[in-house]
Amino acid sequence: MGRALFRRLVWSLGVLFGVSLLIFVLARVIPGDPARIALGPMATEEQVEALRRALYLDRPLPLQYVEFLRRVVRGDLGFSTYTKRPVVEDLREYLPATLELVFVSGFIMVALGLPLGIVAAHFRDRWPDALARVLALLGVVTPSFVWAIFLVLIFSYALGWLPVMGRLSEGLSPPPRVTGFLTIDAVLARDWVVFVDALRHLALPALALSLSGLGQAARLARTNLLETFAKPYIELARAYGLSPFAIALKYALRPAMAPTLTIMGLDFAAMLGSAFLVEAVFNWPGLARYMVQATLYKDLNAIVGTALVVAAFFLAVNLLVDLVVVWLNPRLRIQEREGI
Amino acid sequence: MRLWKLGMALVFIGVLSLALGQEKILRLDEVAVGELDPAKATDYADSILMFNVYDTLVWPDARGKLQPHLAQRWTVSQDGLTYTFNLRPGVRFHDGAEVTAQDVVFSLNRMVAINQGYAYLFRGWVKEARAIDRYTVRFTLSEPYAPFLATLVRLPIINRNLVLKNLRPGPFGEFGDYGQAFLSRADAGSGAYRIASHDPQALTVMAKYPAYFLGFAQGAPDLVRLRYSLEPATVRTLMVRREHEVTSQWLPPEIYRALAQQGLDLVTEGGNSIFFLKLNNKRPPTDDVHFRKAMALAFDYDALLDILRVTDRVRMGKKARGPLPEGFPGFDAALPLPKRDLAAAKAELAKSKYDPRSMRVEIAWVAEVPLEEKIALLFQQNMAELGIQVDVVKVPWALMTERATKPETTPHVTSVYVSATFPDPDSLLYSMYHSKAAGTWLSMSWLQDKRVDELLDLGRRTVDEARRREIYVQLQRYLVKNQVDIYGYEQLAVFAKQPYVSIPTLESPEKQVAGVMAGNWLFRLMEVRR
Numbered sequence: 001m002g003r004a005l006f007r008r009l010v011w012s013l014g015v016l017f018g019v020s021l022l023i024f025v026l027a028r029v030i031p032g033d034p035a036r037i038a039l040g041p042m043a044t045e046e047q048v049e050a051l052r053r054a055l056y057l058d059r060p061l062p063l064q065y066v067e068f069l070r071r072v073v074r075g076d077l078g079f080s081t082y083t084k085r086p087v088v089e090d091l092r093e094y095l096p097a098t099l100e101l102v103f104v105s106g107f108i109m110v111a112l113g114l115p116l117g118i119v120a121a122h123f124r125d126r127w128p129d130a131l132a133r134v135l136a137l138l139g140v141v142t143p144s145f146v147w148a149i150f151l152v153l154i155f156s157y158a159l160g161w162l163p164v165m166g167r168l169s170e171g172l173s174p175p176p177r178v179t180g181f182l183t184i185d186a187v188l189a190r191d192w193v194v195f196v197d198a199l200r201h202l203a204l205p206a207l208a209l210s211l212s213g214l215g216q217a218a219r220l221a222r223t224n225l226l227e228t229f230a231k232p233y234i235e236l237a238r239a240y241g242l243s244p245f246a247i248a249l250k251y252a253l254r255p256a257m258a259p260t261l262t263i264m265g266l267d268f269a270a271m272l273g274s275a276f277l278v279e280a281v282f283n284w285p286g287l288a289r290y291m292v293q294a295t296l297y298k299d300l301n302a303i304v305g306t307a308l309v310v311a312a313f314f315l316a317v318n319l320l321v322d323l324v325v326v327w328l329n330p331r332l333r334i335q336e337r338e339g340i
Numbered sequence: 341m342r343l344w345k346l347g348m349a350l351v352f353i354g355v356l357s358l359a360l361g362q363e364k365i366l367r368l369d370e371v372a373v374g375e376l377d378p379a380k381a382t383d384y385a386d387s388i389l390m391f392n393v394y395d396t397l398v399w400p401d402a403r404g405k406l407q408p409h410l411a412q413r414w415t416v417s418q419d420g421l422t423y424t425f426n427l428r429p430g431v432r433f434h435d436g437a438e439v440t441a442q443d444v445v446f447s448l449n450r451m452v453a454i455n456q457g458y459a460y461l462f463r464g465w466v467k468e469a470r471a472i473d474r475y476t477v478r479f480t481l482s483e484p485y486a487p488f489l490a491t492l493v494r495l496p497i498i499n500r501n502l503v504l505k506n507l508r509p510g511p512f513g514e515f516g517d518y519g520q521a522f523l524s525r526a527d528a529g530s531g532a533y534r535i536a537s538h539d540p541q542a543l544t545v546m547a548k549y550p551a552y553f554l555g556f557a558q559g560a561p562d563l564v565r566l567r568y569s570l571e572p573a574t575v576r577t578l579m580v581r582r583e584h585e586v587t588s589q590w591l592p593p594e595i596y597r598a599l600a601q602q603g604l605d606l607v608t609e610g611g612n613s614i615f616f617l618k619l620n621n622k623r624p625p626t627d628d629v630h631f632r633k634a635m636a637l638a639f640d641y642d643a644l645l646d647i648l649r650v651t652d653r654v655r656m657g658k659k660a661r662g663p664l665p666e667g668f669p670g671f672d673a674a675l676p677l678p679k680r681d682l683a684a685a686k687a688e689l690a691k692s693k694y695d696p697r698s699m700r701v702e703i704a705w706v707a708e709v710p711l712e713e714k715i716a717l718l719f720q721q722n723m724a725e726l727g728i729q730v731d732v733v734k735v736p737w738a739l740m741t742e743r744a745t746k747p748e749t750t751p752h753v754t755s756v757y758v759s760a761t762f763p764d765p766d767s768l769l770y771s772m773y774h775s776k777a778a779g780t781w782l783s784m785s786w787l788q789d790k791r792v793d794e795l796l797d798l799g800r801r802t803v804d805e806a807r808r809r810e811i812y813v814q815l816q817r818y819l820v821k822n823q824v825d826i827y828g829y830e831q832l833a834v835f836a837k838q839p840y841v842s843i844p845t846l847e848s849p850e851k852q853v854a855g856v857m858a859g860n861w862l863f864r865l866m867e868v869r870r
Binding site: 036039041043046050082153157164170283285289 | 365372373375377380382383455456457459460463520521524525539540541542543565567569570571573574577578580581583736737738739741781782
């Protein structure tokens with residue numbers, strides 16, 4: 001298991017290197033001069049040239065990449081021409097906001113998606129199944145920004161129950177920064193007013209972001225459970241007279257969860273990149289929004305920096321999901337142990 | 341009975357204390373990113389921050405005439421090379437330090453060294469800035485440059501000592517990073533508002549600086565929350581819930597319309613920007629003055645205003661007489677308003693050396709500005725009535741700037757908005773029409789006309805204000821007479837606001853500051869009566 005983990009970590013580093021190279025080159029072939037865009041339409045050619053030099057854009061591409069790697073090793077991702085600050089500082093500020101949103105969305109996806117799928121499978125072809133399938137389908141086919149606008153219109157505009165934007169109400173001071181997650185920092189500071197307020201602000205964007213993955217999770221859980229229920233060993237368990245609850249919990253759920261979790265892991269990891277529109281609607285000061293603005297602004301250092309973060313998150317989540325799947329599936333454990 | 345009286349008294353005290361203690365908050369939005377460092381500021385959001393957090397030596401009045409601000413008076417030498425300013429004593433930065441001549445010198449040197457933002461207005465022109473005494477500062481120019489005084493509205497004065505205390509390692513020798521890291525998140529200004537918190541992507545919070553030397557309107561906001569890049573649906577919801585006071589100018593017209601129907605006010609801001617149909621004066625057939633005049637006479641300016649209609653009372657533009665907006669310094673009010681005259685257009689076309697049936701005209705619009713497509717299609721339709729075949733081409737901005745570098749790649753007609761950066765006719769006219777400025781998106785007319793160059797150079801050398809005005813009037817008439825461009829309309833930026841907010845500079849046209857981007861957004865003059 002340890003050797004397999006080490007193999008995966010080395011492989012992940014290779015992938016990160018490949019991503020950095022690919023994004024580095026792609027960012028430079030997007031039309032438009034980054035220095036010109038950064039300095040605005042009235043800047044002189046002399047100003048633009050000076051910034052090009054500062055960004056190493058006057059050097060050949062391979063040398064630019066070597067310079068980039070040299071800085072990355074020192075933990076320096078350069079400065080952002082969009083925010084005019086070091087990219088590392090921007091990541092430190094914006095990443096926790098998006099991670100908090102993504103984790104809460106992931107929690108909603110699991111907490112509501114799986115039970116919905118299980119209920120649908122249990123009541124196969126009856127009205128709860130039909131209802132669950134319609135809800136799941138709606139979740140999958142409706143883009144998250146449409147959900148975001150619907151939720152704002154219903155819960156903020158019409159009912160006025162939940163806030164429209166931001167992470168915290170005006171007039172409340174954020175707790176001392178420890179993790180950058182407002183909810184966790186509020187708990188650490190025992191500031192329950194801020195904690196509740198942060199949760200209220202999280203509710204709509206997290207729900208909007210989770211609905212697509214939630215629908216997918218419900219559909220997969222239902223399908224995989226039904227497939228498992230059709231297996232001969234379940235028939236055998238029934239023949240032995242085991243209760244339906246015991247069969248579902250002990251023999252069906254665990255094998256059915258392995259493929260479901262793999263796809264849910266991918267959905268969860270993809271949320272980090274796809275949160276942009278939800279962040280835009282709720283004016284959420286997060287990384288996804290920063291990433292899109294940086295791309296539109298042709299902010300080379302920020303593009304590469306954010307791409308690396310998203311890739312690293314994707315790899316970490318996949319690694320974690322693979323470990324959970326191996327734990328769920330004894331056959332995979334044996335294969336890993338024997339190096340098959 | 342006693343209990344009832346006690347209850348009433350408590351309610352009264354509660355309401356009174358709430359009223360006395362309630363902060364006046366102004367919430368508005370702009371497009372990210374909010375650049376706080378005044379040496380790097382370029383766009384609208386940056387300018388709002390700059391003019392509220394920092395002060396400049398001079399400031400224009402509603403007629404564009406420069407008035408004393410941090411400087412209480414100034415003199416200009418006969419040769420136009422030396423400008424000496426006497427500072428107003430007793431003006432204090434937010435940390436309590438007094439504004440001195442040393443701060444002015446440091447601010448200029450810092451801006452020139454960093455070489456971003458509006459540094460090009462000073463780099464190459466200012467040979468030396470010197471503090472003569474605590475309150476006197478002298479600028480020596482490398483050659484006469486009459487617009488210099490006006491460019492000073494783009495030189496915010498920063499607190500030298502505070503910046504020097506917050507230097508980080510950087511490329512500027514003893515000045516390290518010149519305080520760039522510090523000034524990207526904090527302020528070192530003397531303006532009416534100081535920075536309470538700043539996230540360039542989401543929100544800047546500004547708090548009133550009570551010791552500001554020019555004071556405040558009675559209902560001026562205590563706290564200003566400038567939000568960045570809100571979605572139109574979010575802005576609409578916030579406005580209806582009264583959780584937002586003023587919108588940006590970047591919303592779709594239908595949102596303004598909807599907000600107006602819901603009882604919110606619409607105000608407009610003009611005097612700074614013109615929409616041009618730039619005509620390539622070097623490429624056939626637009627190199628022919630009669631062909632250009634025919635196109636200008638065939639264009640339907642009234643239909644264009646219909647495109648810009650938001651409500652029956654509010655439009656996003658008005659007719660432009662020439663290359664300068666109304667009220668802008670040097671503006672010639674005697675120029676005629678353009679109007680469509682198809683018969684005159686046909687007569688001009690008959691005088692042209694080109695046969696419209698044998699050639700096609702290309703009109704390019706900027707892909708990022710969808711409104712321009714409607715205008716380009718209107719142009720195509722209007723020209724068809726003259727028999728001129730027009731191809732409408734969508735060009736991304738990055739590509740447009742590349743196409744502008746050569747006359748043969750510059751489209752025959754290009755739709756662009758041009759805004760002034762400082763309140764002087766040179767700001768708009770030199771970069772668009774001088775031969776030396778050719779090859780940029782601003783100079784897509786490719787004029788290269790000796791007479792125009794002479795007038796523009798003379799305008800820069802002439803110190804006498806009345807004489808300068810004559811020069812620019814003469815120049816505008818020459819440009820209009822030769823139909824160098826089609827002057828589409830003067831842009832009016834539309835904003836929606838709550839009825840309880842007053843923005844005097846926008847609500848009374850006679851108080852609008854012309855020629856300074858975001859110059860009307862001085863929070864100290866605004867009032868929140870809620």
